[in-house]
Each structure stands twice: as C-alpha cells, then as structure tokens.
Amino acid sequence: MIQRLAILGVGLIGGSLALSLRRHGAVGEVVGCGRRPEGLERAAALGVIDRWTTDPAEAVAGADVAVVCVPLRAMRGIFEALHGAVEPGTVVTDAGSVKGTVIADAEAVFGEVPAWLVPGHPIAGTEHSGVDAAFAELYDRRRVILTPLAGADADAVARVEAMWHEAGARVIRMGADHHDEVLAATSHLPHVLAYTLVDTLAGWDDRQEIFEYAAGGFRDFTRIASSDPAMWRDICAANRDHLVHALRRYQADLGQIAEALAAGDDERLLRVFENAQAARAGFLRLLEGRS
C-alpha cells in the first residue's frame, strides 16, 4: 500500500499507473506534476490524480514513491529539480523507454545514481498519448523491466517491484545496457520500419490511391507509425548505438531478400518466410503463456 504516490508526467503511462493502483486500492493519495496546468486539471477531473503542482520538488514531498513518466528529453530537468528535494523514505523510479540515458542523466545531476533511484521501464503502451488515453488495465500481465544499479537500496527496489505487481505487471530485473539492446530489436526497430514504410508510400505519386486500397494487414502493420513523433525521435536518439546496430542487421537481411527476389531464388524467400512464421508461432505461445 502506497500512502502517497507522486506521478511526474501524467499522460498515458503515468495516468494508467495511477488508475491501475487505484483499482486495487493500492494507493492513498496521488499527486500529479506537470508543466501544463490544463493537463493536470484534466487529470484531476478524470479522477487520475487527487491534487497537482507544477513543482517536482513539491510533488515528491512526503511521497512514498515517485514515478517519473516524462519524455526522455525532460528527464534530466526533473532530476535537477529533485536534487536535494528527495526525503529519506521516498523511492523514485522512472518509465523511460531507454535506460542508458536515464542513468547518464542521473549521474550527471547527482554525481552517481542515488540509492533511492530505481530505473525502470514498463513494456506497455498504445499508439495514443496523453491522460485521456490512460486506462487501468494497461499493465495487466505486461512486463516491467527494472535496471537497478549495484548501489541501489534493496528496499527501494523491492518497493518499486511491489508497486508494479499491484498494477498487474510482472517484474524482471536486468542490466540497463542489455535492456536497451533488447528493446532496440523488439520495439525501437519496428517503429522505425513502420514510420519509414508509411513515409515511403506517402511520397509516391499515387499515394492517395495506395492508401485507398490498403487493408487490415496494412493497418496493423503501421499502427505504431501513429505514435508520437517527437517522443520516438528522442527514444531513437537515446538508444542510437543499439538501434543503429539492429537497423544494420535488418538492412543486411532485407538486402539479401531483395537480391533473392530479384534473382528468382524463390526457395530462399520460402525458407525465410517459413522460419519467420515458426518463430512467430513460438512468440504467440509465449504471449499466451503469460495470460
């Protein structure tokens, strides 16, 4: 049970966390913090938060847990605002999609990652953003990856883990760099591929007609291309090295497919398609095993 929860950045991610904890009666008061009073008023009207402030230090005062759900580019500014303001007994975690830069930001501001700071990443989301898109079930059976450093306070890590359990998620711990490598492959690369495809087709002369005759497969394939562009620019930039590596591997494999297709080596296409179909069947079994 969290007596007071501070949510810094009350959008889809932070708002859904508050709603999921409220649903299970796992939180007392929720204090919201953001830059825009209108957004915070909206969050309060939706029942996501109880009260709000635009001052991060004020938001975390007296909080058991504070969760930083701001875009990656705003993370460092939040840490600066929290410098010297985090009281004993307050645990801070974040929800950034890349962990390396969050840790670097913390080191730059605090000298080292404080024992009370537990970097984390809930692997959940939709292509929508903002508090109006928040819903209580977002984290049900989803994975949350925590990447605590060697100097982390064990109790702090346990409290963050307990919070995500209450929110319905399953929690895994791994190293930050490994997290960034895995997410580059499964999340950041697919976003780049989808954005690029829609951008490519939008540049064709008959773009109107192309979209006119696209169907359900195309809609699903490109759903993630409706995600917030600035947020994804930041994620790509923050995970640049791992993403470039993943992109290069993909480009090489796609190049071989294109060569095989152009050369009439259709059996090579078949092997790739069969391998992919089988691998995805395994992935679906994994997904089913979670629920």
Add this chain to the structure above:
Amino acid sequence: MIQRLAILGVGLIGGSLALSLRRHGAVGEVVGCGRRPEGLERAAALGVIDRWTTDPAEAVAGADVAVVCVPLRAMRGIFEALHGAVEPGTVVTDAGSVKGTVIADAEAVFGEVPAWLVPGHPIAGTEHSGVDAAFAELYDRRRVILTPLAGADADAVARVEAMWHEAGARVIRMGADHHDEVLAATSHLPHVLAYTLVDTLAGWDDRQEIFEYAAGGFRDFTRIASSDPAMWRDICAANRDHLVHALRRYQADLGQIAEALAAGDDERLLRVFENAQAARAGFLRLLEGRS
C-alpha cells in the same frame, strides 16, 4: 441471385465468399471443388458448400458463377481443366493476389483471356488460412478490385460485380498492372518486411529473450508474418518486378534513415516520423469513411 455457385479452392477466401452470400440469401446451391476430399468434407460439414467434386470441369457445369480461389501456382492447372468445359452463361472470376500472372496463365491456356473470365482480387484476408478460418463478414465494406480486359463481356463483369456487392464489398475496376503495382506497395512489401524482421530477430543469439520482452506493438507489426509461407512465396514471385521496385525504394529510404540516425541528424528522423504519422492519420480517415 446466383442459382449455382462453384467455388474452386474452398479455404479462407472461397469459404468466406460462400458464407457471406448465404447470409444474404444471395446464392442457391454452392458446389465446392478441391484436391483433398477431407477438406471438402469439412467444408460441407461446416455448411460452407452443399456438395463437392475434385473435378473442376464438373464443378463449373451448370454454374452461373465460378470463383477460382486456388493459390497462384495452381491457377494455370485450373484453367487447363476448365478449357472447353465452361458452358455459355457461366462466368468465371478469380481471387488471386496478383493479376498479371493470372492473365498470363489464361492467355497461355486459352490463347487469349476469354470474354467470360473476369480477373479479380478481394482485398481482404487474415493471417489464417483454410476453410475453418472462413467467416461471413470477411468482405464487409472491403474493396474488391476487378481487372477485366478490353475483350471482357460487359454482362460477365456486371455479374461478378453484383456478386461481390452481395458479399458486402465495394468494387473498383482498374488495369491489372496498376493493381499489381499498388498491391506491391500496400500488401506484398509489408509482408516481406514483417517476415524479414521476425527472421532477423529469430537469428539473434538471445532470440528467446527478445521475444519474451516484445509487447503489443510487436505483435501487431508482425501479425502478417504468420501468413502462409508458400502462398506468399508465390505472391512475391508472381509480382516480382513491382515488388523489387517497391523494395528498392524502401531500402533507399531506410538507408537514409539509418544514416541520419548514425550521424545524429535527429531532426531528419522527426520529419520522417511526423510525415508518417500525418499520412497514417489520413489513411485512418479513409478507413473510417468506408464504414
């Protein structure tokens, strides 16, 4: 009203057509044709067809409309079996995903595309196949593209168009080559990209972990990679030139994105992401406008 409908190839596409027409009382008897008696028995047990034969010529005897829903590689064999067997008053259409090769197959078998043959393509489907995956709503508000040739019988085209209207679809006519160009971009290219991504990730050392931490975005993005591999090998081969062209354009654009990312040109990423997001919003408005 179709008194007798012949479905040659009773799987997802042909089975769903029969079910959608039955739903509206738009068909009398449905005759199924296929190679495997077990599959046809199954289709009869599901109420998709009334009776069946493994002989295409027998299947189309006395039919008002015959719809060839076999894989592209089987199309020519069906045409050979139908040579001399199509009676006056019977209209034949197909559901092949590529129209150029269907027309070439018809020309090879019949000398020219017969006036009673109307090439077509319902832009609908799922990643599943087989008659058990068939459902009556598959074509509701979906597009069907007909690519009749100059020598087509106007009444034959009108009857095929009327059938698809009864199935719930909207019908557009265009040239076969243009169809193949558009579908290369919106359907065949995305399939290749999705298959390649799953194959790429399946080749990574930590593949198990990668799929373990993939989420909903990845599931949707790769859904089409669960489609039938042999069918998609055939589609890619049949639309080789247009698909190679689309792939090359995509590769070039992806290469520029990779360069921008590697060089730290994040504003270029942002422009691509913004352009894609806006284009997809337009695509979604198109989709909504249909329903």
